[in-house]
Amino acid sequence: MRGRLHGVLLLCVVLAALASPPAQAQAPPRTLRIAVGIDADTLDPAGQTTTTVANMVDYIYETLVAYDYRENRVVPHLATRWQVSRDGLTYTFTLRSGVRFHDGTPLTAEAVKFTLERLLDPRTRVPTRFLIDAIEEVQTPTPQTVRLVLSKPSPTLLTNLTYTTTAIISPTAAQRIGAANLTRDATGAGTGPYMFKEWVRGTHILVTRNPNYWGPRPVFEEVMFRIVPDAGAREAMLLAGDVHMAMLPPAPDVRRLREHPNVTMVVAPTDRIIFVAMNTQWGPFKDARVRQAMNYAVNKKAILSSVLFDLGTVADSPCPGMMFGHHPVQPGGWPFNPIKAKQLLREAGVGNGFEVTFLTPTGRYIQDFQFAQAIAAQLRNVGIRANVATMDWPSYVAEITQPPERTRLQMLVLGWAWVVLDCDGVLFGQFHSSQHPNRGLAPAFYRNARVDALLEEARTIVDQERRKALYREAQTIIWNEAPWIFLWTQKWYVATVKNLRGVSITPIEKWDAIHATWQ
Amino acid sequence: MGRYILRRLLYAVPTLLGVTVVIFLMVRLIPGDPARLIAGLLATEEEVARLRVELGLHRPLHEQYLRFLGAALRGDLGISAATRTPVAAEIGSRLRATVTLAVTSTALATLFGLVAGIVSATTANSPLDYAVMVAALVGVSVPVFWLGIMLMLLFAVRLRWLPAGGYGGPAHLILPSLTLAAFSTAIIARMTRGSLLETLGMDFVRTARAKGLPPRQVVTRHALRNALIPVITVVGLQFGALLGGAVLTETTFAWPGIGRLLVSAITARDYPVIQGIVLLFALAFVLVNLTVDVLYAYVDPRIRYE
Numbered sequence: 044m045r046g047r048l049h050g051v052l053l054l055c056v057v058l059a060a061l062a063s064p065p066a067q068a069q070a071p072p073r074t075l076r077i078a079v080g081i082d083a084d085t086l087d088p089a090g091q092t093t094t095t096v097a098n099m100v101d102y103i104y105e106t107l108v109a110y111d112y113r114e115n116r117v118v119p120h121l122a123t124r125w126q127v128s129r130d131g132l133t134y135t136f137t138l139r140s141g142v143r144f145h146d147g148t149p150l151t152a153e154a155v156k157f158t159l160e161r162l163l164d165p166r167t168r169v170p171t172r173f174l175i176d177a178i179e180e181v182q183t184p185t186p187q188t189v190r191l192v193l194s195k196p197s198p199t200l201l202t203n204l205t206y207t208t209t210a211i212i213s214p215t216a217a218q219r220i221g222a223a224n225l226t227r228d229a230t231g232a233g234t235g236p237y238m239f240k241e242w243v244r245g246t247h248i249l250v251t252r253n254p255n256y257w258g259p260r261p262v263f264e265e266v267m268f269r270i271v272p273d274a275g276a277r278e279a280m281l282l283a284g285d286v287h288m289a290m291l292p293p294a295p296d297v298r299r300l301r302e303h304p305n306v307t308m309v310v311a312p313t314d315r316i317i318f319v320a321m322n323t324q325w326g327p328f329k330d331a332r333v334r335q336a337m338n339y340a341v342n343k344k345a346i347l348s349s350v351l352f353d354l355g356t357v358a359d360s361p362c363p364g365m366m367f368g369h370h371p372v373q374p375g376g377w378p379f380n381p382i383k384a385k386q387l388l389r390e391a392g393v394g395n396g397f398e399v400t401f402l403t404p405t406g407r408y409i410q411d412f413q414f415a416q417a418i419a420a421q422l423r424n425v426g427i428r429a430n431v432a433t434m435d436w437p438s439y440v441a442e443i444t445q446p447p448e449r450t451r452l453q454m455l456v457l458g459w460a461w462v463v464l465d466c467d468g469v470l471f472g473q474f475h476s477s478q479h480p481n482r483g484l485a486p487a488f489y490r491n492a493r494v495d496a497l498l499e500e501a502r503t504i505v506d507q508e509r510r511k512a513l514y515r516e517a518q519t520i521i522w523n524e525a526p527w528i529f530l531w532t533q534k535w536y537v538a539t540v541k542n543l544r545g546v547s548i549t550p551i552e553k554w555d556a557i558h559a560t561w562q
Numbered sequence: 563m564g565r566y567i568l569r570r571l572l573y574a575v576p577t578l579l580g581v582t583v584v585i586f587l588m589v590r591l592i593p594g595d596p597a598r599l600i601a602g603l604l605a606t607e608e609e610v611a612r613l614r615v616e617l618g619l620h621r622p623l624h625e626q627y628l629r630f631l632g633a634a635l636r637g638d639l640g641i642s643a644a645t646r647t648p649v650a651a652e653i654g655s656r657l658r659a660t661v662t663l664a665v666t667s668t669a670l671a672t673l674f675g676l677v678a679g680i681v682s683a684t685t686a687n688s689p690l691d692y693a694v695m696v697a698a699l700v701g702v703s704v705p706v707f708w709l710g711i712m713l714m715l716l717f718a719v720r721l722r723w724l725p726a727g728g729y730g731g732p733a734h735l736i737l738p739s740l741t742l743a744a745f746s747t748a749i750i751a752r753m754t755r756g757s758l759l760e761t762l763g764m765d766f767v768r769t770a771r772a773k774g775l776p777p778r779q780v781v782t783r784h785a786l787r788n789a790l791i792p793v794i795t796v797v798g799l800q801f802g803a804l805l806g807g808a809v810l811t812e813t814t815f816a817w818p819g820i821g822r823l824l825v826s827a828i829t830a831r832d833y834p835v836i837q838g839i840v841l842l843f844a845l846a847f848v849l850v851n852l853t854v855d856v857l858y859a860y861v862d863p864r865i866r867y868e
Binding site for chain 1: 595607652711728
């Protein structure tokens with residue numbers, strides 16, 4: 044037995060000695076290989092609901108306008124300029140000249156009209172049709188001009204037009220492929236820096252550089268998205284040099300990867316807010332003091348550093364920091380104060396605590412099941428016995444979409460992100476009384492007439508200063524009535540090989556590597 | 563023999579029919595609205611309602627089942643709810659990867675398992691026997707995904723001998739098939755050892771020894787043939803288990819097989835794909851069992867074809 048043990052030790056030493064030295068600087072590889080966690084469900088821009096997939100589609104298709112996250116404003120893309128009428132009902136876009144689709148046909152106003160009308164057509168499956176449903180008519184006054192006529196003023200329309208769903212499709216390519224087949228074939232259909240080459244189900248999606256691209260030429264000839272569902276395997280493939288970039292390696296490894304000589308961790312905050320929604324129509328949670336006590340009882344900072352490996356920032360408002368209309372209600376979040384929590388519970392008549400069912404998904408958000416257990420442990424200190432339960436995501440969605448009279452929800456973990464950076468997305472979606480399940484996804488069942496009025500006004504006027512003021516008031520009310528335990532906004536991360544430079548993460552959980560370089 | 567096989571085939575029909583009912587009901591009894599899930603969290607109620615009609619989910623259960631069965635008999639497994647491609651085509655494009663993996667693993671497991679088992683039995687209670695049995699114990703206890711990641715870290719990250727994952731040449735096949743074979747190897751080794759030890763203690767072996775045959779011949783010619791009978795069953799069962807084990811192995815090694823297709827279909831509540839794959843697995847089990855029974859009858863003349 045001792046002999047065998049020595050053998051194992053010897054083997055380890057030999058393995059360590061054999062380990063290859065760090066890769067030397069070299070010419071850029073012909074193909075940039077990126078490991079992603081999921082296969083695409085559809086390549087059709089119209090059908091996009093998953094950020095990772097939209098991210099791949101962005102290599103092929105482009106939108107009229109883009110979002111500059113550094114400057115926090117909408118910038119030209121396929122349209123070079125635009126004008127909004129004084130009443131906010133007409134948008135006129137001038138298209139970039141000389142742009143051609145991958146099939147060789149020119150980008151014209153007709154193509155834009157085709158794309159937008161296809162999105163508005165109820166026969167096309169567009170899960171996020173609300174992005175453009177303010178558009179009533181698309182006109183083409185000249186071959187290079189598109190005019191959108193709205194049925195009502197929409198302060199978010201321009202930003203909405205930066206999202207992948209609205210990317211412009213070549214009508215000729217769509218006709219050749221067949222509109223329904225755009226889900227699996229994008230040959231010739233986009234204007235983007237890369238052209239669709241092949242999609243081998245479950246294995247990879249391959250795109251190849253567009254030689255006639257109107258913008259700056261990317262460094263890599265091809266980009267291959269390798270589909271690797273297991274986070275540990277993505278990390279191993281990156282370390283083995285099989286891929287140059289890996290989406291979301293296991294969170295507990297992030298600190299170690301930061302120190303790895305061959306790896307760069309790219310980490311950035313996003314607009315995904317993570318919270319514990321309390322059913323405001325259930326038992327003790329009917330009392331705002333109890334909900335406030337819950338906020339005092341949880342030490343978010345400690346959980347962030349010990350369970351989330353610092354992959355988050357404590358929330359200071361129901362609306363994440365980079366969104367239009369954000370108002371930091373309480374910098375640093377609700378303070379950790381168990382004494383105050385106990386006092387509030389006594390005032391509310393539940394000084395002896397209570398028992399509550401606490402639902403959380405597993406693996407949907409960074410360390411979700413783990414931080415839910417940490418929260419339950421801290422609640423126990425003030426006498427609240429939260430029983431953590433978890434289930435698979437489909438069952439979870441079924442559970443949280445039950446209407447109030449049938450729901451079993453008491454408190455639950457949820458993350459909310461929006462595809463465009465405007466507080467409307469989170470505030471209306473989570474706190475307007477029309478959004479209670481099963482019509483919406485606001486499982487706190489929060490109801491406040493003043494908040495309803497503020498949010499309704501803010502989404503139908505175009506005066507941005509006025510909107511800011513409305514959101515400021517709404518955020519303050521919501522924060523103080525505390526239908527959530529406000530936790531943090533989550534960060535997003537990818538690991539890349541050291542040689543790959545210029546990769547960034549956008550606030551909407553996308554990576555930006557189209558113009559990455561090699562050193 | 564022909565009639566025996568035919569009868570066994572006929573027995574398989576009610577089994578498969580029962581399987582279709584169970585699969586059909588199980589998939590639908592789990593909570594969660596597939597239309598809502600496929601449409602995405604941000605979809606409106608109208609979107610979800612339209613999709614429900616499109617997927618036929620608004621029909622009564624028995625009607626859905628009869629449609630599913632009727633179509634399946636014609637080889638039509640429906641359209642994947644998530645990707646809008648025919649399920650049969652989806653499965654077809656993944657079948658090769660899984661079969662390659664399962665066959666290679668079965669071959670490896672049978673080879674290693676038999677050799678280890680024979681070595682162990684013939685050197686019973688020696689340090690070598692103990693070593694093999696400890697290794698077998700480790701083999702059955704180690705979780706597949708953990709073993710997979712460890713092999714990956716060693717052979718791909720540290721040594722850079724083999725690719726860490728993915729699908730391609732024979733090199734890509736080595737790590738996943740070793741990972742997948744580990745459990746079966748251990749089971750087969752233990753089974754072989756036990757069975758062979760028992761046979762070695764039997765009268766006819768004593769007779770063979772007594773008439774002066776060299777020990778190697780006693781084992782290979784006389785004992786092994788008899789000892790293999792229960793092992794065949796285990797190998798057959800393991801092949802079936804490998805199809806299931808492939809789910810984890812394929813996920814770990816980014817192997818584009820049916821196991822992974824099943825995982826993603828379950829996460830997306832893609833009913834048609836789940837049904838199709840489980841049906842295929844059931845079919846494979848039935849066929850493997852049939853083959854085992856036939857082999858059994860061939861190896862052991864005591865088993866009659868009645």
